[in-house]
Structure formats: structure tokens, C-alpha cells
Amino acid sequence: MRHFVSTRNLSSKYIFLILNKAEELRLQQEKLPEQIFVANLFFEPSTRTKMSFSVAQRKLGMETLDFQMETSSVTKGETLYDTAKTCEAIGANLLVIRHQEDNWYDELTPNLSLPVINAGAGRGEHPTQCMLDLLTIYQEFGTFTNLNVVIVGDIKHSRVARSNAYALTTLGANVYFAAAPGFKDDTMNFPYISIDEAVEKCDIMMLLRIQHERHTAKQYDSTSYLVQFGLTKERESRMKDHAIILHPAPVNRGVEIDTELVECQRSRIFKQMENGVYTRMAIMIILLKEWGYHNETNPNKCKKIN
Template identity: 60%
Template sequence: MEHFLSMKNLSEHEIIKLLKRADQVERTKIVSRETPLFVANLFFEPSTRTKMSFTVAERRLGMEVLDFSQESSSVQKGESLYDTAKTLEAIGASILVIRHPMENVLEQLKNGITVPLINAGDGKGEHPTQSMLDLLTIYQEFHRFNGLKVAIIGDIKHSRVARSNAYALQTLGAEVCLSAQESWQDESLPFSYVSMDEAVEMCDVVMLLRIQHERHDSIQSRNSDDYLTSYGLTIERESRMKNHAIILHPAPVNRGVEIDDSLVECERSRIFKQMRNGVAVRMAIISQLLEDRGTHVADNFNKRSAISR
């Protein structure tokens, strides 16, 4: 891999290879190299889980983290994203992790930047590392994708998570369906829409999304109780899920809106497991990208790995 920008660019083999690597990272805790490398985290949008798990992943790999702050950077003086990225590359960053409100912005950067780029979320485009940790959670639960039925439910139109997961799950052989109120459906995605009640009864994985208010063209007011009743995962709907079915959510969770508060940490929920998996997935992606460039971040990884790649 040269960069990690989109789930559409990954083959089934590449996704499974990364999932196996991440699973091994989680089980064996790989050891970092002694000579530090520098990684720059450029976050132009707010983030808790993504930014913090990248930071933990990078430090576990023994990397020095360059923590970019838009507010105190030359972006305030009119510097372009490209020139900011080129500056960090020039001063020694070996990899750039970028979250930005514009879709496809990393695609525009990749031809001029020589170090690997990781997409940490681009507007309404994609969020491929979030998708990978979602996939790892499903993989650990079912040990397969082929034949699984997965419902992605909520604000599909404005969700980069929905887009990345739908593409990846299709690549891996899962049957994907979507569920959303009509104004939040995205007809550009080639997947069928079903009702919330159909989704919970037929699927092995129920993936909920928060309402992306910050990406809406206008403020849409809706009583949270009304939304939960009409489109959310209520206790009654959860009772109709398959016995083995699990609940996912990329977070942040709006308790009592897209999911009943009592279900966030129920027996079916894998929401906090997803968060834990975020560190292993991002360690795997970073180490794989650099290894493909001839730099072994974790020298002991291959020796300790019990998984055939």
C-alpha cells in the first residue's frame, strides 16, 4: 500500500491481511523499534476517539507524535493544506494522518506528497480506519463476512462511516442493507433500503449512526424521543434481533436518540470493543504502510506473528 485513503481502493485480500495483522497486534502487543520515527496528526475537525487512538497507536509503535493545531498554525495566515503537508514532510514526518472537512482532499494531495497518507475522515467522503475497526469487531465475532447480513442505520446521506463500511462489506461478501428516513437516504450507494423493523429482525449486525447535524445544510429540529421511536434502536426492537446479533456504533453516541440508553452497554453491544480495536487497527495500518516502504516500525512483529500472510 502507498496510502490509506478509501475502502474502495482495497481488495478483499488487502482488507483481510490488515484485519489479521490488527488481530495479532491486539493479542501479542508488538514491540516498537528503538529509533523513533515522526508522525504528524493533522486534524482540521474535532475528534476524540480517532485522534486519541491514533496517538496511542503511534506511541505504542515508538513513534514521536507531531500534534498539529490548526488554531496556532500558519493555516491562520493563509497557508494551504498542501503546503502544510509538504512542510511536515520536509522537516521529517514519515507519515501524515489527516482529518479534513472536504471530501477527497487527500486524493488531491497524494501526487505531491512522498510519505504515506492516512485518511482519518474527509467530510462526507470516507472514514476508512473507522471502517477497519468496525470490520475487525465483526471478524472477531463471526470469523467470516461472506453470508452475513449487516444493516447500517441512520443518517446515511451525511455519514462517511456508512460509505466506507458499505463498500468494504460488499467487497468481503456480506449482504448490506441501509435504513434511514427518506431525507437522509443516499441514492448514490447501490444498496437497498429497508425499514428499521425489517433491519433488526433480519440482520446479524445492526450498525447505528448518529445524526450528523454539522453536515446538514439546515438545522432540522426533531424531538429525540420521536426519532428513537421512529428510527432508533428501542428496547422493544432489540428484543426482536437474532439471538447472536450484535450492535455496533462508530460513536459518539447520542444516548436516547439513535439508541436507547440502556442498550449502549448491553450484552449485545460491541461499541466499546470497537473503540479498543481502534488502536490495534491503526497500529496495523501504520506499520503496514511503512513496512511496504521498507521501514520496519516494529522489528519483532514478523517474528512473533502466528498468522500466515
Template identity: 75%
Template sequence: MPRQLFAANLFFEPSTRTKMSFVVAERKLGIETLDFQMESSSVVKGESLYDTAKTCEAIGASMMVIRHQDDDWYKELTNNLSMPIINAGAGKGEHPTQSMLDLLTIYQEYGTFSGLKVVIAGDISHSRVAHSNAYALQTLGAEVYFAAAPGFEDMSMDFPYLSIDEAVEVCDVLMLLRIQHERHSRKSCDTFSYLEKYGLTREREQKMKAHAIILHPAPVNRGVEIDSCLVECPRSRIFKQMENGVYIRMAIIQTLLQEWGMYHEIALEKC
């Protein structure tokens, strides 16, 4: 009989899209999911991420999907666990699976990255999505720009900045980001006026190129970084990104399990 596979989804930060799409991806591939709720786990008793992961390994997990508030949480795990580990979000550092589904969404639209002007707009300094996407898009040939309110810039990343008014006119892809209040040490800005000053209003959307698209990793704060009426407008691909998230994560899981010699035919039959 084929080996029964179990995925431990360890989310130490809130998640809707990423967690649920991983669960759907795993179940489509015939993998059992181990439910983990941080609030009712031994983490509240002081257990570390490392010991939580080792516990899952000991009881039979075949793979782990982890989101954690630390930027470098994976460093203490990669050489100490004998299973695939998927990064579902590392603090404000990286979000690789989100980047891959964003890339797929852009590629479906244009069939290439070469020469595309992509603007990532919002809370750049606290965004793992911005960090993962900017370098991936640049590597694939896109021209990457940032747009940010004062104090939201990340000058450690060598990309040019535009104002939001400049951004909407030049971009082929506008990737909006929410303000990540949970990563700020103090209230960062007046969200009441943020949309008019730095967000995508209806007036700015009308200045975008006819073929330009809107992306957002979500959750969306309607009326803050984007006017609510634009979330589902014809140029928005926000919910397409979510749909693509399931297929990208299925592909990542299948590839890793094949590399580790764990994948079995029953998964192919259930897709």
C-alpha cells in the first residue's frame, strides 16, 4: 500500500488565503492535514517553534507548512528536520509561494515578464510580499518600481520610487499592499486620508493603461489602499490570484514530495 502522508500546517500568525489554499491543495493531492491552532497548542505554555516542529516530525508528519513572525525562522529547522518544509510567510522577510502565484497571474495575462513595468505600492518596509516579488520580477526581466507613503520605504532594496500618481500612468501591473499595522511599533499614519494621498482611487484607476491590471495579496483594506469599488473591477485580478494560489501550492507540494521520494500514485488519481 502507498504510504499515508500527513501535512502539518503550523501557522503562528493569522491567515485566511494562504492557510486555506494550502489545506485545499493538500487534500486535492490526497494528503491528510494536521490541524494546528496556536492558541490551543503548547506554544502558549512556552514551547518553541523548533520543539513544535520536532513534535510533528516525531508523530509522523510527512511535510510542514510554516508561517511565523520571525524573518529567519527557517534557519534553525532546515538542517534539523528530515522532511520538506514550505515557507508560508516569514515575518516581513519573504513570502515565496505568494510570489509564485503572483508571477503566474501576471504570466497568464501577458505571457512574458520582459519589459513589463510593475509597481509595488504600499507598506514596502514591512511587506514580505514586496521583498519576494521585487527580486523575482527583476530576475525575470520586468522593470520594478516602488510607491510608498513617507516612512513606508525600504531603502535597503535598490529599486526606484514613484509617486502613486506617476505609478498609475506607467504601470502594466499595479500590486497594492495593505498597511501592516501589526508590524509597526506605533500608529504609522492616518488611514482616513491614506486613500486620497497614497491609494488607488477611482480617479487614479481611470489614468491606468487600458491593459493594466491590479493585484493585491490580500487581505484588502477596502477604502484604505484601494477604493472598494475597484476590488472587483474588470482590471482587478485579486480573486484570480487566490484561485491560482491553490494550483501553485499543489505544484510546489507535489514537486517537493517527488524530490523527497514520498509522492505516490494515489495523489495523481485524486487530482
């Protein structure tokens, strides 16, 4: 795969290539012998994804090009396309991009001669988040076949829901959605169940926050949302003994989940964050190898192999 921008067409073989490489990196550190320049172009706020990529890049020995949107030429009207082409021209080997447009990569990837990683595309997809979610599930269960995964929350505005639903289906899991009125997305062909059905059915409950920044008006207050549609302590008590809780974060405590459950025995929320470093390391290594930048048989070669 030339770029990592969507899970929609990923094969199970390619997904397991990433997961296995990530697990290998978790157990043993690896550094790239080549000098690699990477630009993290974040046009939306981020804590976990941006810091996770930064840590992953430093662990691999990469050189990170500094980009701050507020002090860049974006403030002068420069487009994402021209920002990306500038990075290419000055010698970047890899671009990691988060942008508010749903399909920003459709314009970029055919016109760039370096790999691109989607670190979040509007309401579209978030494929690297998906991979760390999958690694967390795989570490827990050792399989995806016939696992019941219920994705709960603001489905309509969630890029995490899309990427996970596509990939989990490819891997043989049973995917369900649970959402409050107004948060459903009927463009994706997955069954909806209630939150009370979800807690009893799921092996994995993947909670999502309300994407207020993508709404035109506030639809629910915190207390009523938790009681009607969130994971309360009473609902958690009805989950299967082995069932786990995931959340891409940031967590709105007391809204989609009771604050006492964020770090409960079932929760793998902070484990997901840890796994984010290894999966992003794996994705970058695999892409660089595919593009010929990372040549494991020739550690002295530092430029792209034609």
C-alpha cells in the first residue's frame, strides 16, 4: 500500500502485518538506520495522536520537521495541497496529516512522491486509531472472529467508528452500533441496537464522545445523555465477565461514561494509548519500506531507492 489513509480496502493480511509488527516493536526497540524526515501537519487539535506519532518517530530515530498551523503560511492562505508540496520539495520523506476535510487525501495522494498517513480526516476516517484499537482487542482475545463489537455514541460524526467498522468486518467480527437519536448514520450498513442491548451483547464496547465541534447546536446535556445513552455503573454491571471497554479519547467523563469506569478493571483506554505508539511505528516502517526509503538489507543507503 502506497499510502495509509483508509481501512475500507485493507486486507486482513495487511492488517495483521501491521499488528504483528507493532507487537514486535512493543517487545523490542528498533531504530531506522537511514536519516528520515517526517512532517506532522496537524490542522485540527490533537493530544494523543500527535504526541503518539512524535514519540513513535523519536523512538525510530526520525527527524521531525516543525509545523505549527498558527505560525505557518496557512494563515496567509496557503492550502493543504501547497503545504504538502512544500514539504515534499524541501526533502520530507513522510507526511502525517490531520485535516478537517473528510476526504482531503483524494487530492493529495495522486500528486505526491512520498507516503502519506491519515491522522484524522474530518468525519471520514481515522485509520491509525483503528489499528491501535485492533491491537488492543487482539492482545485481549487473540482473534477477531465472531467477536461482538458494539460502537456506542456519536456515530454520525465519528471517523473512528467508520475506520473500525470497516476493518473489524474484514477481520470477521460482528459490528453493531448504538446511538442516540440524531447521532445515527444510515449511510453505513450496520445494525443498530440499544445501549441496554449493547451492554449484554458485547465482547468489546467501544465508546465515542459527542463531537460537539461538528454539531450546529448542542443536543443533550451531560447528565441526561449518560443516563439515557451512556455507560453507567449499573449498565457496566450487566456486561459479560470478559467484556472490555475501549474509548479513543478524549473522554468526557460523566457524559458517555461514568467517571469511575474510565480506569476500572474492564477499561483498556490507557492501554490503547500505549499501543498507539507501537502501531504508528509499525505503519511508518512498513510504508517507508514499501517506498524504498527503508532498506533493511542495506543500512547505509539513506535516500529513496528507485
